[in-house]
Amino acid sequence: MRYRALDENLDMTFGRGSANFLINTPAAIAQLVQTNLALFQGEWFLDVTTGMPWATEVLGANTQATYDLAIRDCILETQGVTEIVSYSSTRNPVTRSLTVSVTINTIYGQTTLTQVL
Numbered sequence: 001m002r003y004r005a006l007d008e009n010l011d012m013t014f015g016r017g018s019a020n021f022l023i024n025t026p027a028a029i030a031q032l033v034q035t036n037l038a039l040f041q042g043e044w045f046l047d048v049t050t051g052m053p054w055a056t057e058v059l060g061a062n063t064q065a066t067y068d069l070a071i072r073d074c075i076l077e078t079q080g081v082t083e084i085v086s087y088s089s090t091r092n093p094v095t096r097s098l099t100v101s102v103t104i105n106t107i108y109g110q111t112t113l114t115q116v117l
Contacts, residue, residue, distance in 0.1 A: 001080060001108075003028040010038060026111035029080040033104070034115055036078050037071065058098075064091070071100055080107050 003022045005013045013020045022028035039051035052058065052074050058067040068089055075081060085103040092099070103112040 001028050003031055006031055024108055026106045026109045029106040030111045030113045033075055033078045036074055037115060
């Protein structure tokens with residue numbers, strides 16, 4: 001798998017030749033997971049079924065059971081992910097953010113990522 005490296009804002013990086021790509025590494029799969037979690041379902045015009053169901057299963061009161069399941073499903077459906085080793089989510093009502101920490105096994109090895117959604 002060859003995946004263009006993204007910066008901390010999930011923007012593509014350019015100008016460093018082959019150093020702008022993650023090739024056959026757990027980090028490439030981790031970036032793909034981050035990208036999939038950031039994509040709203042229906043946002044990509046070529047496949048409106050892909051992405052996170054933020055509006056229907058995540059946003060709202062008392063949705064932890066549904067959003068944890070939806071996030072786990074999104075991670076497991078990501079190309080190259082073989083299993084979730086550990087998963088936790090923390091909701092911050094003050095900042096209205098959700099922090100997800102996950103350790104996954106990929107076809108290239110294990111990796112851990114934390115993403116604020």
